[in-house]
Amino acid sequence: MPFAWFVALRYLRAAKGQTALILAAVAVGVAVVVFLSALINGLQVSLIEKTLGSQAHVTLHVPREVPRLLVAATPERGIASVVLPASQRLRSIDQWPATIRDIEHTFGVMAVSPMVVGFGFAMRSEAKEAIVIRGVDPERLLTIIDIRKRIVEGRFELNGREVAIGSSLARALDVGVGDKIRVTTTEGVDDIVTISGVFTLGNEGVDKTWLITSLRHAQSLYALPGGVTTLELKVADVFDAERVASTLRARLNLDADSWMGLNKELLTGLTAQSNSKVLIQFFVIVAVALGIASVLVVSVVQKSREIGILRAVGTASRRVLAVFLIQGGVLGLLGSLVGSVLGAALAKFFENLVRGPDGAPQFPVVLNLTLFVSATALATAVGLLAAVVPARRASRIDPAMAIRNG
Amino acid sequence: MAEPLLRIERVSKTYGERVQTRALTGVDLVVEKGEFAALTGPSGSGTSTLLNIIGLLDRPTSGRILLAGNDTSGFDERELTNLRARTLGFIFQFHYLLPAFTAIENVMLPAWGHEGFPSRTMRTQAEELLSAVGLADRMHYKTTDLSGGQQQRVAIARALSRRPSLVLADEPTGNLDTESANGVFELMHSFNRDNGTTFLVVTHDERIAARCDRTIDLVDGCICADVRKGKIPRELPLS
Numbered sequence: 001m002p003f004a005w006f007v008a009l010r011y012l013r014a015a016k017g018q019t020a021l022i023l024a025a026v027a028v029g030v031a032v033v034v035f036l037s038a039l040i041n042g043l044q045v046s047l048i049e050k051t052l053g054s055q056a057h058v059t060l061h062v063p064r065e066v067p068r069l070l071v072a073a074t075p076e077r078g079i080a081s082v083v084l085p086a087s088q089r090l091r092s093i094d095q096w097p098a099t100i101r102d103i104e105h106t107f108g109v110m111a112v113s114p115m116v117v118g119f120g121f122a123m124r125s126e127a128k129e130a131i132v133i134r135g136v137d138p139e140r141l142l143t144i145i146d147i148r149k150r151i152v153e154g155r156f157e158l159n160g161r162e163v164a165i166g167s168s169l170a171r172a173l174d175v176g177v178g179d180k181i182r183v184t185t186t187e188g189v190d191d192i193v194t195i196s197g198v199f200t201l202g203n204e205g206v207d208k209t210w211l212i213t214s215l216r217h218a219q220s221l222y223a224l225p226g227g228v229t230t231l232e233l234k235v236a237d238v239f240d241a242e243r244v245a246s247t248l249r250a251r252l253n254l255d256a257d258s259w260m261g262l263n264k265e266l267l268t269g270l271t272a273q274s275n276s277k278v279l280i281q282f283f284v285i286v287a288v289a290l291g292i293a294s295v296l297v298v299s300v301v302q303k304s305r306e307i308g309i310l311r312a313v314g315t316a317s318r319r320v321l322a323v324f325l326i327q328g329g330v331l332g333l334l335g336s337l338v339g340s341v342l343g344a345a346l347a348k349f350f351e352n353l354v355r356g357p358d359g360a361p362q363f364p365v366v367l368n369l370t371l372f373v374s375a376t377a378l379a380t381a382v383g384l385l386a387a388v389v390p391a392r393r394a395s396r397i398d399p400a401m402a403i404r405n406g
Numbered sequence: 407m408a409e410p411l412l413r414i415e416r417v418s419k420t421y422g423e424r425v426q427t428r429a430l431t432g433v434d435l436v437v438e439k440g441e442f443a444a445l446t447g448p449s450g451s452g453t454s455t456l457l458n459i460i461g462l463l464d465r466p467t468s469g470r471i472l473l474a475g476n477d478t479s480g481f482d483e484r485e486l487t488n489l490r491a492r493t494l495g496f497i498f499q500f501h502y503l504l505p506a507f508t509a510i511e512n513v514m515l516p517a518w519g520h521e522g523f524p525s526r527t528m529r530t531q532a533e534e535l536l537s538a539v540g541l542a543d544r545m546h547y548k549t550t551d552l553s554g555g556q557q558q559r560v561a562i563a564r565a566l567s568r569r570p571s572l573v574l575a576d577e578p579t580g581n582l583d584t585e586s587a588n589g590v591f592e593l594m595h596s597f598n599r600d601n602g603t604t605f606l607v608v609t610h611d612e613r614i615a616a617r618c619d620r621t622i623d624l625v626d627g628c629i630c631a632d633v634r635k636g637k638i639p640r641e642l643p644l645s
Contacts, residue, residue: 314491315519
């Protein structure tokens with residue numbers, strides 16, 4: 001074993017009580033960091049999912065039509081004009097299959113789902129409700145919203161004239177699976193459809209208005225044969241949505257909205273939460289660093305004579321430096337390994353402790369390898385850094401002085 | 407004539423900034439290879455200071471130290487450490503072993519700390535040395551589990567572990583009972599006889615000093631007597 005490692009590990013082992021105490025301190029610190037990250041990440045993901053449950057991370061649609069002047073102004077001729085807003089008609093995205101292939105190859109995009117989105121009414125006897133009709137490719141939709149899990153009655157099947165509707169809408173129309181309702185679109189097309197499933201997405205606005213049907217059916221309802229009006233995207237990192245949206249906006253000549261743009265207040269809340277998490281973690285890390293540093297400073301003072309002897313018998317000062325750096329690094333590494341396990345256990349315990357009426361955890365936690373690896377790497381680096389000052393001090397011990405005053 | 411092992415020329419040492427204490431005042435000393443010399447003097451006479459300076463642990467205020475043919479005046483810290491590791495062995499009054507390590511680890515540490523990695527020869531040599539000092543059966547004891555005399559023997563083994571040409575001992579028997587002190591002294595003397603290792607021993611014990619081949623007496627920071635056994639004492643003027 002290299003000298004510095006041998007001496008460092010022996011010192012740690014010899015001062016068992018001290019080592020155990022500081023390991024416990026580092027472990028508690030890292031456990032707090034891991035637990036807090038797991039909890040806040042979990043809360044954020046669940047909050048975003050609940051809020052966005054029905055909403056794609058990024059939505060692409062045809063840009064609004066803008067009126068153009070037929071005559072241009074010239075230096076000699078001014079033009080006075082009254083510009084009326086253009087009426088917006090339902091238009092299909094041009095060359096959408098090619099666009100989807102393009103989007104799928106964009107960095108950060110997980111899935112794309114094409115749809116026809118339009119408005120209309122659903123009627124059954126005297127009841128009449130305003131609805132949003134969404135024509136989807138079922139397989140592709142499932143990659144964005146797992147609607148199968150949200151079905152409360154029937155099944156998610158969209159064959160022929162089958163549709164799935166929101167639970168509030170079903171209640172308002174007093175219908176269930178197997179019932180038929182009449183649908184009228186804003187294009188004036190009428191149709192009779194059969195309800196095959198009822199879903200709850202947890203958002204009243206959605207559950208009260210959504211009617212999901214097949215893409216082909218919706219295309220015929222809105223007279224858009226082969227067309228789609230909207231592309232919905234799922235991105236790998238929800239907080240990356242705005243970047244993806246602006247990339248696509250610049251490239252595709254389509255309007256791109258991210259959930260972040262549409263939910264500014266939620267985003268502000270989440271950002272504040274993330275910031276407070278970082279702040280708490282920062283202070284915990286500082287406390288851990290101070291703990292390691294103070295233990296090592298005391299150790300250097302206690303061992304100054306021993307260090308002096310090592311120096312006197314020919315140990316290079318860089319090796320003395322290494323002895324203490326290694327101690328700091330090892331304390332950080334071991335402490336963070338224990339702390340990661342502790343933090344994960346705490347998070348899981350907490351998750352199981354508080355459960356909602358349906359048995360699902362109220363505070364879902366997100367534990368992933370990245371969290372452990374980064375916590376461990378951080379603690380080890382902090383241990384090394386904390387050891388720099390004591391180690392330099394040790395390496396500068398004057399052997400004669402240490403022996404004289406010993 | 408070949409260069410002596412150690413040559414000190416006009417070495418002075420002053421401590422303190424405002425109130426200056428002169429610990430050494432222009433000491434000249436030559437130690438030849440194979441000598442077994444005692445350095446004596448009342449406490450405060452500068453013996454420890456001189457030993458620290460010879461041991462390259464301290465630098466003189468003025469004067470030159472020539473050790474094994476090297477003029478150390480121009481050496482930086484790294485070169486001093488290297489020269490120390492190659493040519494010097496230390497035995498202190500308090501054994502100064504490292505308590506967290508076993509006897510054999512203590513003996514191996516100087517070479518290990520200098521070269522970085524342990525080797526088989528290092529271990530073999532440490533075992534031989536510990537056997538030579540009569541601790542063959544205590545090699546793997548923690549040093550805190552050894553008696554004072556045994557600890558000092560380990561310290562001697564450690565001092566000799568890198569086969570130094572000069573061993574500096576600061577009151578090696580100072581805190582030992584008479585029997586242990588005799589044993590330790592005999593041990594050092596036998597290494598001097600058998601291997602030709604040069605020893606410079608600071609001692610306040612006159613009986614110990616009397617058994618050395620040469621006695622250098624220090625008073626008020628300068629050498630007042632330098633007596634070789636079997637020679638007529640050469641009195642030096644007090645300065």
